[in-house]
Amino acid sequence: MLDLYTRAAPISEVLGSSGKAVVVKGWIHRKRSSGGKLFAVVRDRTGLIQCVADKGKMDAQQWDALDKAYLESSIVLRGTARKDDRAPGGVEIDVSEALVVHSGEQFPITEYQSPEFLLDVRHLWLRSQRMIKAMQARSYVFRYARKFLDKNGFFEITAPLLTRAGGETGANLFEVDYFGQKAFLTESSQLYAEAMIYSLEKVYSFAPTFRAEKSRTTKHLIEFWMLEPEMAYFNNAQNMKFQEKFVSYIATSFAKEHEDLLGHFGVSKDSLLKIRPPFKRLSYEKAIDLLQQKGSGKKWGDDLGVEEERLLTEGEEKPIFVHSWPKEIKAFYMPVNPKDDRTVLCADMLAPNGHSEIVGGSERIWRLDELLARMKESGLNLDNYKWYIDLRRYGSVPHAGFGMGVERVVKWLLNLDHIRDAIPFPRLINRVEP
Ligand code: 4AD
Ligand code: MG
Numbered sequence: 001m002l003d004l005y006t007r008a009a010p011i012s013e014v015l016g017s018s019g020k021a022v023v024v025k026g027w028i029h030r031k032r033s034s035g036g037k038l039f040a041v042v043r044d045r046t047g048l049i050q051c052v053a054d055k056g057k058m059d060a061q062q063w064d065a066l067d068k069a070y071l072e073s074s075i076v077l078r079g080t081a082r083k084d085d086r087a088p089g090g091v092e093i094d095v096s097e098a099l100v101v102h103s104g105e106q107f108p109i110t111e112y113q114s115p116e117f118l119l120d121v122r123h124l125w126l127r128s129q130r131m132i133k134a135m136q137a138r139s140y141v142f143r144y145a146r147k148f149l150d151k152n153g154f155f156e157i158t159a160p161l162l163t164r165a166g167g168e169t170g171a172n173l174f175e176v177d178y179f180g181q182k183a184f185l186t187e188s189s190q191l192y193a194e195a196m197i198y199s200l201e202k203v204y205s206f207a208p209t210f211r212a213e214k215s216r217t218t219k220h221l222i223e224f225w226m227l228e229p230e231m232a233y234f235n236n237a238q239n240m241k242f243q244e245k246f247v248s249y250i251a252t253s254f255a256k257e258h259e260d261l262l263g264h265f266g267v268s269k270d271s272l273l274k275i276r277p278p279f280k281r282l283s284y285e286k287a288i289d290l291l292q293q294k295g296s297g298k299k300w301g302d303d304l305g306v307e308e309e310r311l312l313t314e315g316e317e318k319p320i321f322v323h324s325w326p327k328e329i330k331a332f333y334m335p336v337n338p339k340d341d342r343t344v345l346c347a348d349m350l351a352p353n354g355h356s357e358i359v360g361g362s363e364r365i366w367r368l369d370e371l372l373a374r375m376k377e378s379g380l381n382l383d384n385y386k387w388y389i390d391l392r393r394y395g396s397v398p399h400a401g402f403g404m405g406v407e408r409v410v411k412w413l414l415n416l417d418h419i420r421d422a423i424p425f426p427r428l429i430n431r432v433e434p
Contacts, residue, residue, distance in 0.1 A: 002076050002099045012046035014081050015089040022093060023078045024049065027127065028071055038067060041088070042077065045132065050087045051077055053095040065100040072127065074101040119420070123434045126424055133264045134421050138410050140258060144250045145227055145406070146206070154229060155200045159192030159207060161185060164384045172212045185210035188403060191333075191388050193230035194364060197399050198391065204229040209403075216429050217306055218418045219356045221407060223427040230401035236345040236363045239400040240321055243349060243359055244277040247319060247409075251275035254413060265414040271317070272413065280320040284343065287312055287322050303329045310354035319358065323347035332378040334362040335370065355412035361402025368392040 008025040009017075026044040033039065036055035041048050055063050069075065078097040083090065109124055118125045125131055146156070163186050166173045174185040189205035196203045209226040231242070255262065255272035262269060282290070287308075291298050294311050298304065304312075304322075313320060324343040327336060334344035346362030365371045371392055375382060382389065410422035420426035425434060 002078050002097045004076065004099070004101060006076060006078070008076065010046040011042070011044045011049045011089075014049055014093065015047060015091050017081045018083040018091060020081050021078070022081050023076065024051075024093065025076050026074070028069055028073050028075060031069070031071060033067060038063075040066070040075075042075065042093075043127075043129075045136075047089065048129075049089055049091065049093060051079065051093040051095050053098060058095065058098065062098045065103065066095075066098045069100050069103045070106050072107040072124075073103045075099065076101060119426070119428075119431060120434075122425060129264070131421065131424075133261055134410070134414060134416070135424060137254075137258070137261055137414055138406070138422060140254055140261075141250060141406055141410055141413070142206075144253045145246070145404070147253075148246055148249045149204050149229060152202070154202045154204050155196075157193060157196050157200065157203045157205050159186065159189035159205050161208065161210075163192075165191050165388055166384075174210050174212045187211055188226065189228050190230065190401060190403065191385075193228055193401060194399065195387070195391055197230050197232040198395065198397075201232045202229070214429060219306065219408060219411070220429075221419055221423060221426060222429065222432075224408075224419075224423065225406045226403045227406055228401060228403045230399065232397050232399045234363075234400040235398065236323070236347065236361075236400060239361050239363070239402060240279075240281065240323070240347050241277070243347075243361060243402055243404075244279045244319075244321075246404075247279075247349065247359070248276050250409065251413060262414070265416070267413070267415050274317050275319070279318050279349070280316070281347075282312070282320055282322050284322055284325045301326050301328065306354070306356060309350050309356045313350050313352045313354060316352040319349050319351050321347045321349055330362070332374050332380060333364050333371070335365045351408070351412035353412070353415065355415075356408065357405075358408045358412060359402050359404045361400065363398065363400045366392060366396045366398050368396070 006023050008023040011024055014022050014024060024042055026042040028040050029043040029048055030041040038053040040051045042051050053066055076099040077095050079093040079095040081091050082094055084092045108121055162176060162183050164183055166184055166187060173187060176183045176185060187209055189207050193203055193205050204227060206227045208223055210223050213220055251272045252275060255269045259269040288298060288300055291308055291311055296308060296311060298308055324337055325346055326342055327344045330344050330346055334346045337343040337345050348357045349359035351358045365374060407419050407422035411419045416422060
């Protein structure tokens, strides 16, 4: 007798077997019946398999329950795996026993739904093949990133998400009433990661990040996950070298181990195997020249947007670095470039095919007077940064680090047209539900 706890095999395994007795646990992905025969495509996290139930060969109650079950009802099926070239995975199950675990209600998602509706029912749409694959890919990106940092001797640290010290944009902070005091949701763990290099030397934080950005683009999330390594005794050139190795490791490991998954999104393994160091390095100044040659109206001092990022990476197979940006458009903690005092020692990594900035990094000012001058120049309230300034008073050392937006990386690797599908529950300018 089947029960809820009967051991089942993953569908991917069943697809490779024939003539064997099998049990699968899953959800009804598609279903149709005709003349006492019922065809159900069952889904689990490893794949889909067609199951054929014959009314004459089954317990009548079990058949009835299966017949009445909805799409997405949860079920346990026992049967025999049979090779069938016409079946989607090459193998079908002839069902002998069926247990409908929860028939539930009619599933609200049918074919051809608007993107807005699918976002409204995101908690259910996560069961779609597209979202299953995307969420698996996201998890693999997490895994490879951590593995690389682990192999390179980093300690994973955590930083507070509630803070008074904004790191990046200032204007885009979410304000929180902290028992009558003003606090913010963090927009980067960097400043805290910097505090920890004095004890752990090579650290990274991997955490949610909040930006009250009023941009409605295909690459902006209000809440996203950022991976932020920070290294003592690192300069900008070393920082870039490390970043290209890091990104290459993620892309090529993914390509080698998950070709099928990439295929689901129309991405070839070969395109990602090419992501190997070195990546092209372009100064901001040269980037502006190039943009002007391509007909852009951007001039020195302007920030670059989605369109410029697309123009700069047009035809590129690998990400590129744009380094040495004007100090006015970069954060206060970046040191001035000794070779050109209009610019700072930083670099952004842009992904190919217009997938935009995936990494932002820089050296950090490590001398007290220089930091104070830049902070005042940037109009920051020094009271909120007392502890950060303190770090430059006791055994300060040169250091550098970067932040990688993991949803941006997933979007690029899977060639998604919108970043919202790189995170399970996207927070967008007009959406904080579900
Ligand atoms: O360039 P950003 O703002 O850099 C920092 O926050 C630094 N403190 C990081 C550091 O040096 N530790 O953000 C870093 C990355 C970007 O390159 C991008 O990939 C991602 O975070 N990002 C976003 N991803 C999704 N939605 C948004 N609104 C994002 N803003 C930045
Ligand atoms: Mg940036």
